[in-house]
Amino acid sequence: MAGTFAFAISGATAARKRNLDLFGICALAFTVACGGGIIRDLCIGAIPPAGLTNWHYLVVAIIATGITVGFFPVVEKLNRPVLLFDAVGLSLFAVTGAEKALHYGHNGEVAILLGITTAVGGGVVRDILLTRVPVILEKEIYASAALLGAVIVVLGNYLKWVSADWVAIIALIVCFTLRILALRYHWNLPTPANNKTDLDKQK
Amino acid sequence: MAGTFAFAISGATAARKRNLDLFGICALAFTVACGGGIIRDLCIGAIPPAGLTNWHYLVVAIIATGITVGFFPVVEKLNRPVLLFDAVGLSLFAVTGAEKALHYGHNGEVAILLGITTAVGGGVVRDILLTRVPVILEKEIYASAALLGAVIVVLGNYLKWVSADWVAIIALIVCFTLRILALRYHWNLPTPANNKTDLDKQK
């Protein structure tokens, strides 16, 4: 729930900055919070998607909208805690997404791909709706942290060295730590095009 | 069908203004007319989606394309009737979308969310394909009218004060009236960001 809330806040904040109206802000908060999970549920055949049936998500989105609209200057200053919650949400969504796919009897690759999708899908849909290139494709170790978390879940469930609960906890901690370290030290994946530009400059 | 046609016309007109070719115009007309319904059918497990199996939709999209391409100056002048049909389509899609979700045994929240999705989904996909921020997120009481219509359908079916047919008729009339009044008097939902800008100006 903390993760859903952080995701909803990030959606509402982005929507507010683009001058959307109240409905738009609420729709975007809901989309970021539930979009990834809905895509996952469609792909594994969990119909109707949990994001639509469970009213908690909708309430969280509405509360996040209320807070973002009512206390916007405060929310803007709270950038750091929001990023923290966002990292919590990322880890939780990646791990639970991968576990749910395994639970529905799908293989490891499906679980990894859908773990990532659950974690980053909402953010991608948000960026598409606001017509910008999804930020996760451009920079920062974000989706990669989700990938690592999902891989640990899948490996853990195949190797069965420890119980499923411990696997989930380890995956959560690794994913969260990697994301926080990447934020702290501005780690980025290499961008091939930039390397080339640098080379061009050296010539 | 009138609603599908109005939606297809709106898609074809938008496509034509962006210099798409014949296939693009037809694809966009079809997308706007059926996109919302297809997303709804995927979410409630009505597979394959009605928009794909029923050739009426495709024919309507092709006819709308033909009319838009052949008589573009006329269509542009018919802005008012097209908006009227569009409001009819909005109401019909919202009400039938919510009813179909209930009919498939889903709960009220799913029905409300999918009623809105059916009504506005096509327009959102159109705006995404033409790379602009979906207009329904920015202004005007459009999705909100669909929301109201879907809520009436769900409440009516729970409370059972009147028969399901009457519920649908009341929801249609309320949704249509709200949309027409919003068009007539330029009602908008409040946009928080603008309010803030106004405050800044006063300082």
Added chain:
Amino acid sequence: MAGTFAFAISGATAARKRNLDLFGICALAFTVACGGGIIRDLCIGAIPPAGLTNWHYLVVAIIATGITVGFFPVVEKLNRPVLLFDAVGLSLFAVTGAEKALHYGHNGEVAILLGITTAVGGGVVRDILLTRVPVILEKEIYASAALLGAVIVVLGNYLKWVSADWVAIIALIVCFTLRILALRYHWNLPTPANNKTDLDKQK
């Protein structure tokens, strides 16, 4: 597989040109290669989608990323062979997409629409993620070739003049030939808006 690879290369090249990072390039290569098939599988109820369960696709996407990043100047010069593979992929995806829909017991219209979707869906998602109007909607006989291939598959399976294998081969050849001819002679579908502009100029 040749088609998947060509599609993945086209995705990776587009992503690299937009300065995405390694993860983004790989994600886009995978999306272009599998996006159309995943949408098709969701619509016909083949869950989980083949693109997610079959690890071949993922490996192809990763290899395509590696090649594009490692040998970018070479790939850029290979524009012609990539277009050739792309035409192969287009034909294969359109025909197999239509066949799979028929195989799942859906009617001819579903098969035609999903054949096109399989063939062009990945490219449309790529353009949406890179925030540009999908190129297939604007120019060139691309989706139209896929449409023709899918129509031949459906007609062939209804009329049963020749065996299903021959139908597939004929559809492949027609679709591929049309695409190659369109590339060679720069055939475009008429764009109504441009015609009008021309008329205006003559006045």
